[in-house]
Amino acid sequence: MPERVAILGVGLIGGSIALGLKERTDSDVIGFDISAEDLHFAKLIGAIDEGSTELASVVKEADVIIIALPVGKIKQAIDSLCQLPLRQGCIVTDVGSTKSEIVEHARKLKERGITFIGGHPMAGSHRSGVKAAQSLLFENAYYVLTPEPDISISDVQRLSRLLHLATRAELIIMDPVHHDRIVGAISHLPHIIAAGLVNQVGNYNETNEWFHRLAAGGFRDLTRIGASHPIMWRDILLTNREVLIRLMDDWISQMSEFRSAVSECDASRIEYLFERSKKLRSQLPDKKKGILSPRYECYIDVPDRPGVIAKIATLLGNEQINLSNIGVMENREDTPGVLQLSFKRYEDFMNAVICLRKAGYIVFADDEDRSNKHEYHSRIPSQTV
Numbered sequence: 221m222p223e224r225v226a227i228l229g230v231g232l233i234g235g236s237i238a239l240g241l242k243e244r245t246d247s248d249v250i251g252f253d254i255s256a257e258d259l260h261f262a263k264l265i266g267a268i269d270e271g272s273t274e275l276a277s278v279v280k281e282a283d284v285i286i287i288a289l290p291v292g293k294i295k296q297a298i299d300s301l302c303q304l305p306l307r308q309g310c311i312v313t314d315v316g317s318t319k320s321e322i323v324e325h326a327r328k329l330k331e332r333g334i335t336f337i338g339g340h341p342m343a344g345s346h347r348s349g350v351k352a353a354q355s356l357l358f359e360n361a362y363y364v365l366t367p368e369p370d371i372s373i374s375d376v377q378r379l380s381r382l383l384h385l386a387t388r389a390e391l392i393i394m395d396p397v398h399h400d401r402i403v404g405a406i407s408h409l410p411h412i413i414a415a416g417l418v419n420q421v422g423n424y425n426e427t428n429e430w431f432h433r434l435a436a437g438g439f440r441d442l443t444r445i446g447a448s449h450p451i452m453w454r455d456i457l458l459t460n461r462e463v464l465i466r467l468m469d470d471w472i473s474q475m476s477e478f479r480s481a482v483s484e485c486d487a488s489r490i491e492y493l494f495e496r497s498k499k500l501r502s503q504l505p506d507k508k509k510g511i512l513s514p515r516y517e518c519y520i521d522v523p524d525r526p527g528v529i530a531k532i533a534t535l536l537g538n539e540q541i542n543l544s545n546i547g548v549m550e551n552r553e554d555t556p557g558v559l560q561l562s563f564k565r566y567e568d569f570m571n572a573v574i575c576l577r578k579a580g581y582i583v584f585a586d587d588e589d590r591s592n593k594h595e596y597h598s599r600i601p602s603q604t605v
């Protein structure tokens with residue numbers, strides 16, 4: 221059965237998903253945007269079948285609603301959807317770069333019996349608008365979904381399949397708090413640093429234009445994202461404030477470390493800082509490798525006794541759950557043993573979390589959450605489908 225998909229905000233991201241849906245699925249795609257001109261262009265390039273500047277008519281018959289608006293407009297769109305009649309069984313998702321605040325706000329939809337699954341495609345561009353849209357913008361990138369504990373697995377699967385076809389991205393599941401912490405470090409902080417550096421050099425250039433004239437490859441490479449959309453980044457920073465304040469403090473410490481090494485003429489320290497960075501940079505996974513590696517991981521505390529790994533493997537084996545790897549984490553004095561379990565398929569991961577919880581184990585999303593006692597199971601569906 222073809223899906224009817226409503227895209228709210230047919231810009232760079234909404235337009236790219238719409239193009240992918242039209243190219244690789246038999247969905248009907250209806251666009252909503254504040255700009256009638258952009259809707260007209262989106263129809264012209266075949267991204268949408270129809271477009272309207274009136275929300276109610278666009279969402280009325282939709283099976284899936286994708287909110288691809290600026291982060292600062294997503295909560296408002298959720299409020300509007302709460303007031304409108306939607307189709308029974310409709311799934312609402314978004315593409316916002318931050319997740320915790322949006323997911324929390326979207327609980328309003330649940331109160332009205334509407335399923336919301338937060339989303340974030342982890343690719344994009346410093347460009348914006350439907351004119352920059354491409355159907356393969358997200359190919360091989362990760363696409364994070366942040367379902368709440370009570371979302372049914374079948375809804376997560378239905379949305380994952382559609383988005384995978386539309387984007388050719390790898391769908392992964394993550395806790396929204398965990399998502400914001402990671403994306404804060406690898407995307408939001410770099411955008412702040414790029415903008416700060418461009419502004420700093422811009423100040424010098426005001427009195428001497430050679431600063432810009434001599435700006436070569438390194439400066440351009442590092443500051444490409446300093447040309448990103450100001451409103452979009454304003455909204456992103458304001459919706460990930462606590463995480464970013466901590467990250468900026470850490471960044472200031474990094475700068476202080478370089479500053480002391482330089483001011484003290486500490487050659488070996490300077491060399492070490494660059495050696496470490498060179499090594500770590502070379503260890504970044506390339507896209508292909510990332511896709512072949514296990515995608516779903518969790519951690520459990522176990523008593524440090526012989527036979528415990530076999531016991532876990534048997535427990536999961538009895539439930540026909542395919543485990544791709546069990547790793548033993550380095551033991552610390554203050555903790556019991558910690559096992560890292562990896563799964564290739566979301567269903568296996570989810571069923572394993574449920575099965576382990578039933579058996580009395582405490583499951584964590586990552587080792588840091590484990591140390592902070594941020595239990596993953598509080599956000600995992602409590603029922604199998």
Ligand SMILES: NC(=O)C1=CN([C@@H]2O[C@H](COP(=O)(O)OP(=O)(O)OC[C@H]3O[C@@H](n4cnc5c(N)ncnc54)[C@H](O)[C@@H]3O)[C@@H](O)[C@H]2O)C=CC1
Binds near residue numbers: 345
């Ligand atoms: N740009 C990027 O690289 C990425 C962006 N995102 C997220 O995707 C979302 C959209 O970003 P982009 O597509 O880059 O922005 P964009 O500016 O290209 O597209 C936004 C669209 O929403 C429309 N719009 C704005 N306010 C509206 C309103 N009140 N009512 C109706 N339509 C309205 C605009 O006319 C535009 O067509 C943001 O939440 C952003 O955080 C996620 C991943 C990557």
Ligand SMILES: O=C(O)C(=O)Cc1ccc(O)cc1
Binds near residue numbers: 316342344345407
């Ligand atoms: O242009 C780039 O390299 C980006 O970083 C694009 C981007 C921007 C925002 C996101 O939430 C995800 C990706």
